[in-house]
Ligand SMILES: NC(=O)C1=CN([C@@H]2O[C@H](COP(=O)(O)OP(=O)(O)OC[C@H]3O[C@@H](n4cnc5c(N)ncnc54)[C@H](O)[C@@H]3O)[C@@H](O)[C@H]2O)C=CC1
């Protein structure tokens with residue numbers, strides 16, 4: 196480790212502009228030895244001599260997956276600081292074996308998604324979004340006959356698929372609601388940890404059979420593609436709401452369309468397959484389906500905090516201290 200390590204930033208220019216203002220650049224220059232340009236989109240474009248001396252790589256959205264050849268060309272690389280969410284598709288799993296530490300701001304990025312999910316759960320419970328749509332098309336006066344539902348104390352069951360970084364944050368937020376029961380489906384989760392988070396770990400079909408609101412928080416992997424297909428949707432109780440902030444490909448869109456078009460299920464979707472849905476897509480026409488443009492994870496005006504994560508990580512690296520947000524080999528998301 197050197198006092199002012201050679202640092203390279205790999206992310207798309209728009210992400211860089213959102214995260215790094217003058218103050219952040221001054222702090223970066225004080226901690227690092229920087230080349231020119233400071234930021235590149237991907238490592239393919241980097242001069243081999245520059246890559247060969249890079250010790251710390253700061254990445255974010257827009258950096259393509261790092262290949263084994265690029266790693267071989269970067270023998271001095273010691274740390275990857277990912278100022279964004281998951282590193283699963285960014286770095287190869289054998290990075291730990293090469294002695295490279297990886298840290299991610301996924302925990303910070305989980306907060307806005309969990310907040311979106313909590314809002315969606317409450318709105319789903321009240322059926323606010325479909326009823327607002329009905330009200331827009333056919334204004335109605337005050338009525339107490341709408342089938343809205345209260346979450347607290349009435350035994351409502353919420354299903355969470357994925358005891359992931361975001362799934363765990365959602366469970367934290369749900370504690371304030373005092374809901375009926377919260378069920379978790381995750382083949383990798385530890386039942387004791389799920390219980391400590393106020394929920395019960397059950398196989399997916401059992402969660403589906405009981406969840407009046409089902410929220411997806413698993414990553415999209417070959418094993419989770421269409422994890423929620425027609426057979427799984429059919430298990431959900433009548434009137435249930437599916438919330439998807441994870442990845443569109445986890446759900447079979449055609450099967451979801453059929454269930455929502457029949458009015459049996461509602462959906463709140465921040466992610467879709469395809470994404471974005473083309474204009475005129477039938478899901479967009481349904482009053483009981485709400486689609487937002489993949490914004491749940493947006494930190495909005497606080498996006499700059501992601502660069503602070505990277506700069507704090509860089510300062511810790513220089514000081515020889517543990518990296519905040521380190522992905523450890525034992526609990527690595529790379530192994531999930
Ligand atoms: N809408 C948005 O703006 C954002 C969406 N996301 C998405 O949210 C999802 C969750 O992200 P993170 O919490 O960071 O994930 P994560 O990387 O922490 O999730 C890993 C966990 O998923 C669980 N898992 C794996 N296979 C599973 C399966 N078959 N069923 C249930 N659980 C399974 C495992 O327990 C593993 O530990 C991802 O799909 C991610 O792409 C993430 C950030 C922003």
Ligand SMILES: O=C(O)C(=O)COP(=O)(O)O
Pocket residue numbers: 279280281304492493
């Ligand atoms: O959904 C997104 O694109 C995000 O905001 C974060 O995704 P990631 O966890 O970085 O794959």
